[in-house]
Amino acid sequence: MRIALGFLSGLVFGLGLVISGMSNPAKVLNFLDLAGTWDPSLAFVMGGATVTAFIGYRLVWHRRAPVLETRFDVPTNTRIDRPLILGAALFGTGWGIGGFCPGPAWTALPLLAPGTLVFVPAMLAGLWLGARASSLGILAPKGATQ
Amino acid sequence: MEMELETAFTPWASLTGGVLIGLSAVMVLGLFGRIAGISGITKGFLGTVLPTPGTPRDRDWRLAFLFGLMAAPLALMLVGGTVSQAVPSNLFGMAVAGLLVGLGTALGSGCTSGHGVCGLARLSRRSLAAVVTFMAAGFVTVFVLRHVLGGA
Known part of the structure; x- marks a missing residue:
């Protein structure tokens, strides 16, 4: 049950990413290119997602x-x-270079573009390094626990 | 990066997709009581293959969630939909980008989904600060790459 519902949640999220165009780095990079070929679509993705979550969270918190x-x-x-x-x-900065954030990188993976096949392992390596650095407290200010 | 092809403005498709993303975030909170942050979920996956500090224990649904993400474009193609995608082909750039995205989301405890969608929906000031920072960094990076260095 947990597995099936976890999969379903991911599927809905992934469909949202693909349908919205967020899974397409060209669209993301154009959204970030205010001075050039600007495509404001992603503001609608973020708006639609955040407002839906805002309302839904409040319904869920009644439980x-x-x-x-x-x-x-x-x-x-x-x-x-x-x-x-x-x-x-x-x-x-990485988002602006590659046009991928973590979610879209996963939805792009089965399409096997060379850029994606390089990006995802590099992202995993970065996550691991970052998790190590955080746990060692390298960048934490004095007194911070996280 | 190198490609600067125009993309069509798609307000309705983007809004619809956004609502689906929000819906998924609500499902994850309602079912598992957690934030649907993809970088955090990815860290959970990483914890199953090699020891990673600070990874959560409830990995079962996280792994299934990632499979769901990967199944999405295939499911869409299966029902006759088209999945348009143009991934930058500069592989060195993509390696640097991936490394920065991984490192940054690990240090900053979240990405577009966790801080963006979920954090803003929870009205978290911490997430708002993260969103403003990564959006600004994204705008600046694209401006520098395309209009300062790119000479476009």
Whole structure:
């Protein structure tokens, strides 16, 4: 059941990425190209997704617990710290170079474009390195726990 | 990167796709009580193949979720839909991009989905700060690559 519903959730997310055009790096890069061939479509993706989630989350939070777990487990960290900003800046730079963020990279994988086949393993390597660096506290400011 | 082909403005398809993404985020919260952050889910997958610090234990649905993502374009093609995609062909650039995206989302604890969609829907200031930062970095990067270095 968990597996089937996890798969279904991923499928809906993936269909959303492909139908919206977010899975196409050309469209993402054009969205980011305000001074050139600008394509504002992705603002509609983010808008549609965020508003839907905003309403849906509030409906879900009427429940005591999620359907398949004993409790909700959402981030409680509210600190705006150095790892957050540095990480987001690095991520945005990579996003601007390749036109892929993690979700679209996965949906692109079965289409086997050479660029995707290079991007995904590099992303996994980066994630692993980043997780190691975070756990070692290399970039954490004094007193931060994460 | 090198390709600068125009893409059509698709407000309705993009809005529809966006609603589906939001719906999936609601499913993940309602079913599993978690944030549908793809970088976090990917980290969960990574934890199943090699020891990765800070990976969550509930990996079963995360792995299934990733398979769902990969099945999406195939399912769409199976019912006769077209999946249009133009991936940059500069492989060195794509390697650097992938590394930065992985590193950045690990350090910043999230990406377009976790901080973007889910974080903003939760009205998290932390996520808003991340979104503003990665959007700004994306705009600047494309501007520099296309209009400063690219000479376009």
